[in-house]
Amino acid sequence: MTVATPMEKHARYELVVGMEVHAQLLTRSKMFCRCSTDYAGAPPNTRVCPVCLGMPGSLPVINRAAVEATIKTGLALNCEIAETAVFARKNYMYPDLPKGYQISQFELPLCKNGWLEIELEDGSTKRIRIRRAHLEEDTGRSVHVGGYSLVDLNRAGVPLLEIVTEADINSPEEAYAYLTKLRTILRYLGVNSGDMEKGALRCEPNISVRTLEQKARGEYGTKVEVKNLNSFRSVRNAIAYEMARQIALLEAGGTVEQVNMGWDEAQQRTVLQRSKESSHDYRYFPEPDLPPLAVSREWVTEIAATLPELPDAKRARYEREWGVRPVEARILTDEKLVADYFEAAVAAYGTEAGKPQRMANWMTGEFFRLLYADGEGQDLRQIADVKVQPHQLAALLKLVDDKTINANTGKKVLQIMYETGEDPQAIVAREGLAMVSDTSVIDQAIQEILEANAAEVARYRAGEAKLFGFFMGQVMRATRGKADPNTARQRLQELLDG
Structure with missing residues (x-):
């Protein structure tokens, strides 16, 4: 009798993942009241009012900026924008939900039927369908200290954008690529910081596996939702672990139950939290204190006109107009702050043949090396704090081009520039670094x-x-x-x- 290897067992199954992402919107006030969304470092329960506390007689008012941010995101994700959206009450009891319900959207979301194209490791692309993107309010926070559970409601009512995909993701790597691309777009739009460690971006994958026979019949397995994921790496690891767990369970003759699992980062495994609710458990019904939200085509057109150049279009322009290689073009467009810096440097340096690529080489090479060495981790947003201005980097490259200094000396000069913010010409003159051609x-x-x-x-x-x-x-x-x-x-x- 031949026993199937673990790899052969896995080959009999397909991983199926749908992703839910909750993104806090960068508005100044909360979703339905005027309380500040800047609660970081504030004493507990000081950014609250009768509306976000659910006091009797208080009435919500829709935050226009949050609606515009959602429409902007929907357009960037190729969604259909509803002409009428309806807010609904999602009813459940939890200590950090002061009203006993959450105002969300259910049957008539603001955005639906979109897609996001991701690039895979082999260079191919895949389209991930977006089922819906809708507005809701955030909950408060439960803090567990010394055997007590404390509630801080400063976060309650902060605008949340929930983006839900179809079950189109079929590997941990695809999930990672989708989340990375989505975060880049949200940052380009200026609607979300992308800071998972601060809770501004939260990801909850719904994971299932199915046999190839089930796939042929159009059937799906039982899904498990995983929570407590604080990085994209954790999401990738959790999906890989949960896939292996479910396959092992099915191979042993067991069944997968529809539950919520938490991710234990220390143990690198999922742990049971509670059985998962279905939509009817929340008893959704239209929010009686809010009228339907009417979205005119003129309003959508006005918002569309404010969209920035998105990363895919920017990357294509770098390659087409400036001759930047695809590898550097991708790196330079992953963060908007980096792309802005690069474009300012190229504007000062010149766009003649070869120049943008030379600038790209210096930025993705020596400049990024200094940036990574100076900060915590590889967060390219640190570029906003560097002392070297784009025109100074351009001036350095001009010194190399006209052979005032050679490339190796240029790296030494850049190091001094990075530490002091001095102009390269001054450093070369003071240190006597001009190249000898005699x-x-x-x-x-x-x-x-x-x-x-x-x-x-x-x-x-x-x-x-x-x-x-x-x-x-x-x-x-x-x-x-x-x-x-x-x-x-x-x-x-x-x-x-x-």
Whole structure:
């Protein structure tokens, strides 16, 4: 009897994931009242009012800015924008839900039937369908300390945009690519910070597996929702773990139950939280204190006119108009702040053939190395705080181009610029770093090196051509890296062969 290997068992199943993302919108006031959304560091329960506390007689008023941010996001995600959207009460009891219900949207969301195209590791693309994107209010926070559970309602009522995909994601890597792309778009639009560690962006994958026979019949497995995920890496790991858990359970003759699981980061495993509610458990009904939201086509057109150039379009423009390679174009457009910096630097440097690519090389190479070394983790948004201004980086590249300094010296100058914010011209003048092109000076250095290394010269002339690199290194060291490499290489070759 042949026993199937774990890989063979996995091959009999397809992973199916639908993603729910909750994004806090960057509005100044809450969804239905004037309380500030800036609750970070505020004493507990100080950013509240009768409306967000659900006091009798208080009435909600829709935040126009939150609606506009949702429409803007829906347009960026290729959604249909509803002409009429209806808010609904989602009824459930929890300590951090002061009203006993959450105002959300159910049957008539603001945005629906969209899609987002992601790029996979092999370079291919895949379209992930967006089922809906709707507005709701955030809940408060439960804080568990010393055996007590405390409630802070400062967050209650903050505008939330919930974005729900169809079950189109079929691997942990696809989930990671989708979330990364979505966060990039939200940041480009300026509607969400993307900070998962601060709770501004929360992801809850609904994970199931099905046999290939079920797939052929159009059937799905039982889904499990995973919560408490604080990074995209955690999402990827949780999906991989839950897939393996469900397959092992089914292979052993068991069944998957529809439950909510939490992610234990320390143990790298999912743990049971509670049975999962279905929509009828929430007893949705239209919010009686809010009229239907009418969205005119003129309003949508006005909002569409404010959309920025999105990352895919920006990346294509860099490649098409500036000749930037796809790899660098992708890196430079992943964060809007980086793209803005790059464009400002190119504007100061020039768009002639090859120049944008040279700027891209410097930014994604030495500049990013300094940026990563200076910060915590690889968060390119740190570029907003660097001392080197785009026009200064352009000035540095011009010094390299006109051979005032060579590329190696340019890296040293950039290091000083990064630390001090000085102009490159001032650093080169003060440190005496200008490149030496005078052949008499270079010849003198070469002669001294050849005389001091007579044995190596003899070996080179006997056929050990690899020693040329040794001599070249000695020349650059003797001139403190300031010799023009091309001139030095030419003169060294002539003097060695002479």
